[in-house]
Amino acid sequence: MVDDMLRTPGAVRDAERWTAHNYHPLPVVISSAEGAWLTDVDGRRYLDFLAGYSALNFGHRHPTLIAAAHAQLDRLTLTSRAFIHDQFADFCRELAELCGKDMVLPMNTGAEAVETGIKVARKWGYQVKGVPAGQANIVVAEGNFHGRTTTIVSFSTDEDARADFGPYTPGFTVVPYGDLDALTAAIDENTVAVLLEPIQGEQGVVVPPEGYLPGVRAVCTERNVLFIADEIQSGLGRTGATFACDHEGVTPDMYLLGKALGGGIVPVSAVVANADVLGVLKPGQHGSTFGGNPLACAVAVEVVRMLATGEFQRRSAELGARLHAGLRELIGKGLVAVRGRGLWAGLDIDPALMTGREACERLAERGVLAKDTHGSTIRLAPPLVVTEEEIDHAVTQLAAILTA
Known part of the structure; x- marks a missing residue:
């Protein structure tokens, strides 16, 4: 030609x-x-x-996912969260069970899931841990990629993602990835969470040293800090396990999920945690018009069922x-x-x-x-x-x- x-x-x-x-x-x-x-x-x-x-x-x-999307398109695509639809409970229950957690908060994009996780962690810190108002901080890692919103790029160390988007959101402490001593030293009485990718994707698929994730889990438990695992890229089968954390037997307090959860058809993300964490949210305090919509749930529940087979x-x-x-x-x-x-x-x-x-x-x-x-x-x-x-x-x- x-x-x-x-x-x-x-x-x-x-x-x-x-x-x-x-x-x-x-x-x-x-x-x-x-x-x-x-x-x-x-x-x-x-x-x-x-x-x-x-x-x-x-x-x-994938034929299973396409069939689910076609079937749902013929019935119902959106209600908003003002109402409950017939796909919602199945999706939330089955995803919660896959994660071994109590509750699911559905959103759309990965960045929304991260923003939701940050908000929930801060609210948990104030209402449950007793951190003074406005003083909550979250420990994050160098080389991170959690999204591109203003708050998220505020703690990015990639100048292409960060430069000229200030003023930046405070409340984050950045430590070297894989350095457990530095992470431990950064936690203080006002730390509400440690937010990490179990494997850093954008940085070049960087796997942390063996023992790092179990060490993070242990110090978070000891210091009453939430461990938030951003499994948006690393999760849902990508690494040979359901979650990258599974390779070292680690269970975070909060999973941030997205990308593959939508089956390559619709944007679906979710925050998954127990009731003592997600339960801090009350009606009107957080939401999304499209989060957990019928089409998204119909596709995502099939994704969860496919993963459940192993x-x-x-x-x-x-x-x-x-x-x-x-x-x-x-x-x-x-x-x-x-x-x-x-x-x-x-x-x-x-x-x-x-x-x-x-x-x-x-x-x-x-x-x-x-x-x-x-x-x-x-x-x-x-x-x-x-x-x-x-x-x-x-x-x-x-x-x-x-x-x-």
Whole structure:
């Protein structure tokens, strides 16, 4: 096909012309998808090794989830929380049971879940712990990525996310990720929570040292501080367990969930905790018009039921082992380091070879889509429906660009 017959260049130009430049996407224009594969407007197919930053853990258009969405679209899509609909209780109960908690507070986006967690922790601190009014603080980690609202970027250490968005919200103490001594020292009598990603995604799929999460759990219990686990990217099967915290037998006081909870169809997020924590909220104190809407609940309850079988966690563990084994073979052959767990990997490319952006562009030319972060690092997060052959294919294409 000659270049002047391709639709992609014009579609890229139109997107650049009419949208704010808050993203720098690869010049690929997707028109359809199924499973782990995407097709662009010119008919070229790509293997998806990003999976919507884990929002597509179950692949594109999983038939069970699509069927649930279609069925609900024919009946009811929105009521607001002014009323109760017939999908709401099932979703909340089954998600609470999956998490081993009492209550669910449904929202829409991951950032909303984080904001909700912050508000609940502060209110718990004032009403239950007895922190003086206006003095609550939350300990967070360097390299965090919890969203892009004004409050959340106030404690980001990524200047691209933070710069020129002040004045910043106070009440946060930042400590090095993985440093239990620093975290312990930062907790004072007014600390209401520790907010962490069990594995830092945006930072490059950084796994903390063994024993760190159990140590955080222990110090939070000892000091009467809530442990909030942001499992928005790391949760729901991505790492080979339901939650990344599960790998070290840790149960936080509060789960923040999102992305995959919506099955790649609708935005769904949730805060999940026990009644002694979420029970501090009373009517009128927090809410969302679309949070817990019928369409979202119909899809999300099917996501929860799929996870309850354990099938996707097993796939992630087994196929993740294959992925990481293949990637480790490339260390010293263009890769400097490989990190991650399950079907989630952060790769540091030798910066003398290329940037992460260049690597992703070259992979796209070979039909594999991934995403760069922080210079020479790229992230791989294929859908959990990926096959052994597709994993091997992606690793082969990565090897090819590193040795070209």
